[in-house]
Amino acid sequence: LRELMELSPDEATVRREGEELAVPADEVAVGETVIVRPGEKVPLDGRVVEGESAVDQSPITGESVPVDKTSGDDVFAGSIAAEGYLEIEVTSTAGDSTLARIIEMVQGAQAKRTETERFVDRFAGYYTPVVVVLAIATATLPPLLISDPVTVEVAGYGFAFVGDWGTWFVRGLTLLVIACPCAFVISTPVSVVSGITSAAKNGVLIKGGNHLEAMGDVDVVAFDKTGTLTRGELAVTDVIPADGTDEATLLRYAAAVERRSEHPIAAAVLAHADAAAAGADTGASEGSTPGEGPEPTEFESLTGRGVRAVVDGETYYAGKPALFEDLGFDLARPATDGGKTA
Structure with a gap:
């Protein structure tokens, strides 16, 4: 929280x-x-x-x-x-x-108790008093009832008991510590709270622990999301050069234009250009490797539309289709199906 x-x-x-x-x-x-x-x-x-x-x-x-x-x-x-x-x-x-x-x-949601939590509370209500009574009995009854050392044989093994108060007090405490249901009682609510909080931090709101618990019985999940289901990590999937432009040149200048932008799409373009440069083995001439574009001499962020930069003495734009329509370009949009963004 x-x-x-x-x-x-x-x-x-x-x-x-x-x-x-x-x-x-x-x-x-x-x-x-x-x-x-x-x-x-x-x-x-x-x-x-x-x-x-x-x-x-x-x-x-x-x-x-x-x-x-x-x-x-x-x-x-x-x-x-x-x-x-x-x-x-x-x-x-x-x-x-x-x-x-x-x-x-x-x-x-954290305040709502699941059926498991209610069961654990009911169980602890009976189990805890029994453990306390057994611990007290272990610490007090043997010293009161055993005046002389007693040897008991079980399956051929002999066990000696003495009525020493110190020994039985330690054994009573040991029983209390081992049998106490603290971890059992605490583990369930802590797991529910941490699960709900972790989900909330990742954008998933769970209305209560009972709903989280019900997920344990789910075998199939159906997602209703328009177009696509993504991980929220932008990546370039297709590069479609216009007539007269090759992919290496397009990536080279796109990377140069986006290099000073902090937009997530710019980061995806740069990552793709760098990956293409690292794996390029097409015999391209020196200086035309995709990820090695020159630094822009001018840069302007067009808020809500894209970016503009001057590279090699010429002005280049990168942005939304609407930006290019305003600039007088008629861009085809062949790759915008399936949830992709051009």
């Missing part, structure tokens, strides 16, 4: 009477305007009133790709402004944010 609560910042930059003030997030009222700069976390749920930014919502929604936010879009506390400046009108207080409700649901 502590790790979940740390997703939301303690302070927010609020505009009050024309000044930007850093105040505790729980003191910000609904309707006030908070400022979020690139790389900062959104402190409270709200609606964008000015600015554009790609927002990393993965801590809240699990989406692997930052979502473009502009005026009128809603944002969640705990999400991160990857790039761009945002002014956000607060729509809910810190205690009523989406993240706060998630934490409340996790707390409620």
Whole structure:
């Protein structure tokens, strides 16, 4: 729960009477305007009133790709402004944010007792008193009943017993420690709590331990997800050069353009270009290896659309299809089926 609560910042930059003030997030009222700069976390749920930014919502929604936010879009506390400046009108207080409700649901789920926990509690209610009585009897009865040493033979083996108080007191304590159901009673609730919390940190909300316990009887899981089921790790799957361009040249310049971008898609493009360069053995001329593109002399991040860079004296763009449509290019989209993004 502590790790979940740390997703939301303690302070927010609020505009009050024309000044930007850093105040505790729980003191910000609904309707006030908070400022979020690139790389900062959104402190409270709200609606964008000015600015554009790609927002990393993965801590809240699990989406692997930052979502473009502009005026009128809603944002969640705990999400991160990857790039761009945002002014956000607060729509809910810190205690009523989406993240706060998630934490409340996790707390409620942890408080719900499973059938196994209830059985363990009932069992411990009978078992523990029996163990305590046996331990007391072990520590006290032999010294009271055995005045002289007694030898007992079992299966040909002899066992000697003496009525020494110190010896039997230690044996009583030993029985109590070994037979005490502490680990048995504690293990079940601890397992449930850790399972629910671990799932919540990975974007899965489990409403109670009984639902988690029921998963133990599941044989088949059916996922209902439009298009594809992914691991949330972006990777280049297809490279489709336009007419007159080969794949090596395309990757070379794509890597050069994306080299200064912090977007996850840029990281995937660079990784693919580096892998292609490492495995390239096609007889390409020196200087045209895919992953060895030149450094751009100019770079600009086009928030919510893509990036622009000057490489080898020419301007190159990388971004969404809408960016190229605005630039006057008619891009075919042959590879966008099956959940892929072009």
